Amino acid sequence: MRLRPEPSGTALAQEWDRLLRTALRRGSLPEELEPTIDVAGLDPRAVDAARRGWLRRMVDEHRSATVFSGLLPQLIEAELPVDVQAVALRMAMDELRHGTLCGAVARALGVDPVMDIADASEGPARHPDLTPLPRLLRNVIYASCVSETVSVALTAAEREEVDAPFVRAVLDQLFGDETLHARFGWICLAEAAPRLTAAEREAVEVYVPVAIAHYERSIDARIGAPDHELEPTERRDRARLGVLDPALAREILYDTTRDVIVPRLRDAGLRV
């Protein structure tokens, strides 16, 4: 299928815009800035890496929407409160918007924000052999506690070095939302973990190392390895466009899982 996360131009686009300005508003909107990025004088290899990076991010952000919206039936089934259910849907809407914003950055860098992808509608894992609560918590740990906590750390690093104003505005928006998306997981876990039976708790605990290893592998592959040693100007210009040096991104990934995520899972009472 083809992914092009841009609004339709129908009356529904006006409704979406109203939603952005009211329910989803988080500080100033990147849409209010001129969506242009001045790449004159920047290292062309860095511009190229930024185009690929923002297109890939567009797909990843959009895909997160299917995961969070797919959590709704599992949240209902596991009897989580209605506010938790509603925030999961808000997060799905945030991710749709993130896909659009990342596409806007790609467009401002001179590429059409469109990607052909194979599996855009993959929702959260079903873990059919489990009862509702451990099934939900496995997915919350993977999609929120692990993924979104790493996202917050990576986006914080990107914000420190970016200097193109439109890219900065997009990263500010992503950062604010990803912070909520990570808190969602930790709050959900604290709320629901005490209800686990001993056997259910064990079913969650045995999954944690699998989830972390799977996530690290997928992000490691996404960070990729450049086919050449990055030169200082290239590294600097990538950072200006919001794309981290792969070595730094990898360091943040592994430091965050080891030093933040695992201790917090232990604080939540899991033996991991």
Ligand SMILES: [Fe+2]
């Ligand atoms: Fe996102």
Ligand SMILES: [Fe+2]
């Ligand atoms: Fe997110």
